[in-house]
Amino acid sequence: MIASPDRTPLPREFFDRPVLEVAPDLLGRLLVRATPDGPITLRLTEVEAYDGQNDPGSHAYRGRTARNEVMFGAPGHVYVYFTYGMWFCMNLVCGPQGRASAVLLRAGEIVEGAELARTRRLAARNDKELAKGPARLATALDVDRSLNGTDACAKGATPLRILHGAPVGSAHVRTGPRTGVSGEGAVHPWRYWVADDPTVSPYRAHVPRRRRS
DNA sequence: CAGCGGATATTCT
DNA sequence: GAATATCCGCTGA
Numbered sequence: 720m721i722a723s724p725d726r727t728p729l730p731r732e733f734f735d736r737p738v739l740e741v742a743p744d745l746l747g748r749l750l751v752r753a754t755p756d757g758p759i760t761l762r763l764t765e766v767e768a769y770d771g772q773n774d775p776g777s778h779a780y781r782g783r784t785a786r787n788e789v790m791f792g793a794p795g796h797v798y799v800y801f802t803y804g805m806w807f808c809m810n811l812v813c814g815p816q817g818r819a820s821a822v823l824l825r826a827g828e829i830v831e832g833a834e835l836a837r838t839r840r841l842a843a844r845n846d847k848e849l850a851k852g853p854a855r856l857a858t859a860l861d862v863d864r865s866l867n868g869t870d871a872c873a874k875g876a877t878p879l880r881i882l883h884g885a886p887v888g889s890a891h892v893r894t895g896p897r898t899g900v901s902g903e904g905a906v907h908p909w910r911y912w913v914a915d916d917p918t919v920s921p922y923r924a925h926v927p928r929r930r931r932s
Numbered sequence: 933c934a935g936c937g938g939a940t941a942t943t944c945t
Numbered sequence: 946g947a948a949t950a951t952c953c954g955c956t957g958a
Contacts, residue, residue, distance in 0.1 A: 803951050804940025
C-alpha cells in the first residue's frame with residue numbers, strides 16, 4: 720500500500736533555509752500549475768542548487784541585475800530566466816532573504832494533466848520526456864517570463880503552487896556535479912536527483928559552443 | 933548513438 | 946565579441 724501524496728501547500732518556512740538543505744528536500748514534492756484548461760501537476764525528480772554568494776555558477780554571484788532581482792527577494796518565489804535565445808528555466812528562491820540562493824528545477828514526472836503538457840511539448844516522444852530537462856519542464860508547465868516573481872507559497876489563488884507531496888528519503892537521493900556549469904562552479908556536487916527515476920535528464924558536462932562563422 | 937549547427941537574450945570582457 | 950544553469954533536427958555511423 721502506497722500512501723497518497725500530501726496535497727497541502729508547503730509553508731514559506733520550508734524555503735527559508737540554506738539552499739543545500741532545501742534542494743534535496745524538494746525531490747518528490749508536487750508543483751501545481753493552474754491553467755485555464757485545468758491543473759498540470761509535476762513530481763520533482765531532479766534539481767540543482769545555486770548559492771548567490773559563494774557560487775560562480777549562480778546568476779546572482781556578481782550582484783543584482785534586472786534579470787536576477789527576484790533571487791534577492793523573499794524565499795518561496797519563482798525566478799524565471801530566458802536562456803540561449805529560446806528557452807525559459809524556473810527556480811525557487813531559498814533563504815535567508817538577500818542571499819539570492821535558488822534551486823533550479825531540472826526535471827520531473829507529470830502526474831496530472833499530461834494531455835495538457837503534451838500540447839506544449841510536441842517534440843516529446845513519450846510522457847517521460849515531457850519535463851526531462853529544465854527548459855522542457857518550464858515548457859510543459861507553460862511557464863514563461865510572465866510568471867517571474869510568482870509566490871509559490873501564496874495563501875490565495877496563484878498560477879503556481881508547491882505542495883508537500885511525498886518527499887524522497889535520503890536513501891533514494893543521488894548527488895553529482897551540476898549540468899552545464901563550467902569553471903570553479905563545476906566542482907560542487909549540487910545536482911540532486913531521485914535514484915533510478917526514468918524522468919531524470921541525462922548528465923551532460925559543460926561544452927563551450929563553437930564560435931559562429 | 934555521437935556530433936554539430938541553429939535559435940539569439942543577457943551578461944561580461 | 947564571447948560565453949552561457951538548452952533543446953531540436955539533421956547527419957552519419
